[in-house]
Amino acid sequence: MNSEASAVAVQSAEKTYPNGTHALLPVNLTVQQGEFVTLLGPSGCGKSTLLNMVAGLLEPSAGRISVWGESPNAQSQAKQRLSFVFQEATLMPWARVGANVRLPLDLQGINRADADQRVGNALKLVGLEKFAESYPRELSGGMQMRASIARSLVTDPSLLLMDEPFGALDEITRNRLDDELLSLWRSKGLTVIFVTHSIHEAVYLSSRVVVMAARPGRVIEEVAITPTVARDDAFRVSTEFAGYAKQLQDSLLRASVNVDEALA
Amino acid sequence: MTRDQGQRLLLPLFVALVIVGLWQWWVTAYDIPQFLVPSPLVVAQTLVMDWSLLGAALLVTLKVTFLALFCSVLLGVTIAFAFVQSKWIETAFFPYAVLLQVTPIVAIAPLIIIWVKSPTASLVICATLVALFPIIANTTLGLRSVNRGLQSLFKMNRATRWQTLVRLRIPSALPYFFGGLRISSGLALIGAVVAEFVAGTGGTGTGLAYQILQAGYQLNIPRMFAALVLITLTGVTLFALMGALSKWALGSWHESETNSI
Known part of the structure; x- marks a missing residue:
């Protein structure tokens, strides 16, 4: 695989904190353009660390990370093609939803008329066009998350990094947002790296799941998810779905058993 | 909600009426001499009769109070910005800010x-x-209390230091600032009165x-009481004024100023 053609290339990147904690053992990962890759694992497996390094928010202690062939921090052009969705909605409580979504454009200095049009489109994509003038506290948790996704899409990114975005939501809302995310991914031709600790969410969304384990954080295996049926509510209860879920669960269990033995 | 607001005004007023009533009754019933405790009625009469004197004095105290409050805001916010810009500045100067706080004003006012x-x-x-x-x-704390995620978002969008300050740090600090x-505002009034006690001599x-x-x-x-009443009313008014200001600035978004939901 040629790393120039891939969206993200992680080459033996690792993270060690000054106190000696190994947050992440060396990882190799290549994400092709248009893929939906999920990092799945328990708390402390370094999945958020890996995502933050791809985003350029954390520096790897060793190894190399490139996004479209450039380092996440050195690039100018690729930077704008990368958006991050946080664990919580992280909206500015003092600004209306529209202004929150417009923020990345305001920071780039894009003129107001263009920006407002793009904000309108982004809000329409997530079904919040009627709430541009509301304050975040007036929205439900699910709607706040939608606004956060609209903010990440407003810059028209090619790569979307999502750090357990729906973790705090109830299951029904989460399932609905999963569906919306899938259709956005398809319609916009996005490349997505998605972090979760939910096996079911990982199977439902991903084209590939990267299974990770904790203490020390590391990658155990990669599982391609290639269902023969469409990803819809029927898929959630199909035997195929259950098979993938079991495969991932076994993989996670094996990893934790190994650690327990090593500790004993 | 309007009923709540009505109660918030009516209940304290009712308490005041009861206390003033009891005071008036006690002074009249036990025939307390005016030079010990004047009745509320006498105090009110004094307030009206001596208004030219007391009103002018009130203006002087108000002027000092507001000037002091203005200086405190200007100085306090500037110092807070300096503290947040550099840990060195804060480490070097914060103990002196505390020193300012713990030195009794009556001790240094004569100097x-x-x-x-x-x-x-x-x-x-x-x-x-004093103020x-x-x-x-509070402002230092507020400027530091910025949501981590939002900070990352600004960083990823390559916000300049100025953009981060104006669009993120200052709005985040506002609720803390208004608390301070x-x-x-109360301390400025107390400071103005205490300092004048020393200077007045x-x-x-x-x-x-x-x-x-x-x-x-x-x-x-009676005139002592009348002046005291004026100081108290000024303090309460100032507090209410700052509350209204805070509500005006934060009412639309901050939890402390919104009763709904």
């Missing part, structure tokens, strides 16, 4: 009055010293504290 020629300026300096600390402490402002100023002192020398107890 300031000797050093500074203009009586108004010296009073304002004293009151500012400054809550603004510094409420405390400081030096023969300068005609604020409310000076009127209380003078009335005391003349055993004009």
